[in-house]
Amino acid sequence: MSKIKALGEFGLIHRLSSRLKFHAPDTILGIGDDCAVYPVTSGTNEVITTDALVEDVHFKLSATTPEALGRKALSVNLSDIAAMGATPQRAMVTIGVSKKISASFLDRLYGGFDSICNQFKVELVGGDTVSSPKCFFINVSVIGKINPKRVFTRHGARRGDLIFVTGTLGDSSLGMKLLHRKKRRASSKDYEFLIARHLNPTPRIQEASILARSKIDITAMIDISDGLVQDLYHICKASNVGARIQEDRLPQSAAFSRACNRNQIDPFPFLLNGGEDYELLFTLPPDGVRNLKRQFSKANVLITQIGEIALKPKKVFLEKSDGRSKFLPDSEGFNHF
Ligand code: ADP
Ligand code: MG
Numbered sequence: 001m002s003k004i005k006a007l008g009e010f011g012l013i014h015r016l017s018s019r020l021k022f023h024a025p026d027t028i029l030g031i032g033d034d035c036a037v038y039p040v041t042s043g044t045n046e047v048i049t050t051d052a053l054v055e056d057v058h059f060k061l062s063a064t065t066p067e068a069l070g071r072k073a074l075s076v077n078l079s080d081i082a083a084m085g086a087t088p089q090r091a092m093v094t095i096g097v098s099k100k101i102s103a104s105f106l107d108r109l110y111g112g113f114d115s116i117c118n119q120f121k122v123e124l125v126g127g128d129t130v131s132s133p134k135c136f137f138i139n140v141s142v143i144g145k146i147n148p149k150r151v152f153t154r155h156g157a158r159r160g161d162l163i164f165v166t167g168t169l170g171d172s173s174l175g176m177k178l179l180h181r182k183k184r185r186a187s188s189k190d191y192e193f194l195i196a197r198h199l200n201p202t203p204r205i206q207e208a209s210i211l212a213r214s215k216i217d218i219t220a221m222i223d224i225s226d227g228l229v230q231d232l233y234h235i236c237k238a239s240n241v242g243a244r245i246q247e248d249r250l251p252q253s254a255a256f257s258r259a260c261n262r263n264q265i266d267p268f269p270f271l272l273n274g275g276e277d278y279e280l281l282f283t284l285p286p287d288g289v290r291n292l293k294r295q296f297s298k299a300n301v302l303i304t305q306i307g308e309i310a311l312k313p314k315k316v317f318l319e320k321s322d323g324r325s326k327f328l329p330d331s332e333g334f335n336h337f
Helices: 003-017 066-083 103-120 171-179 189-199 205-213 228-239 254-262 268-273 286-299
Strands: 045-054 087-097 123-131 137-146 162-166 220-223 242-246 280-284 303-310 316-319 325-328
Touching: 003 103, 003 123, 045 066, 066 087, 066 103, 066 137, 066 205, 066 220, 087 103, 087 205, 103 123, 162 286, 171 189, 171 254, 171 268, 189 254, 205 280, 205 286, 220 228, 228 242, 228 268, 228 280, 228 303, 228 316, 280 286, 286 303
Parallel strands: 087 123, 242 316
Antiparallel strands: 045 137, 087 137, 162 280, 162 303, 220 280, 242 303, 316 325
8 A cells, every 4th residue: 555545635734744844934824724814914915826746737747756746836826926026924835646646755845835934934834645647746836925006017108218027037948858858968167057947946936025115117028938929918918018129139148159259059039938937927117126136145145137127119129130120929928729
């Protein structure tokens, strides 16, 4: 008999929850009752988000570790919280356990949850445990708080605003390509960096908090999950504007450029449509740039201006280094259907 069967649903829940070490000081009831209970503060608003990860759609069990999967399942949700300018506080996790999943796999998955919970001070306060006939799946929901005066939506970008992005683009999607390559070459520091950016993305909570605490007029923000162009289109459509981005401004990591050069890979499909960067993409009027740069250089975080919001509604153009301009369609990023 498998260990999970012997443990039973409640034994398993008890075993997994005992791996979670971060407990918020103000939680009234966490895992173990019919609901979790926590106090709410007046004067703030709450944000809530959810995302599911399904085996063979979002991850392959053979290409990741249970720890990395746990970290990523939480991180992608925290990235949505960051994209609003909010602070995450509590999470709920549902797991759909298929036959090939072992108790020790789940222990390690919860070890991954626990490391992100500790890093970002998020308490995992409950969830559900069900069996799943074929594929393993995880659903995560996160609740956080947000200053009602600093809610960064997709719909406020205006003509003349400048477009900025945190960090570098394309690392994750190039990392995924390297990870799934049939012929595995000798690994190098660069490959390890790129693969880690895919398996272990960092939600930009710190960066979002810098923006939320500042007085900078952030007119729109989104996190890049489906690819720069597709996510920029979300801002453009919601705000009824267009955008121009400049090819030679797209930020690349040193590892990314070296790997592209070495393997004669065209970097632009990865930079523009690669997806899963989990960087923040945001817009602001030009008079906020000085303050923005000051805040981020103090924190030692990379931000790059990649273009500007333009007149032509709902169209994104790429300005090439040779001066020509190219229309970018919005359909080349990730789409489930
Ligand atoms: P109910 O039958 O009332 O839905 P459950 O037996 O599903 O309650 O859950 C018991 C407790 O364990 C609840 O507090 C629930 O939130 C928590 N829980 C269940 N599954 C998980 C899980 N996979 N991870 C974390 N907490 C869980
Ligand atoms: Mg239940």
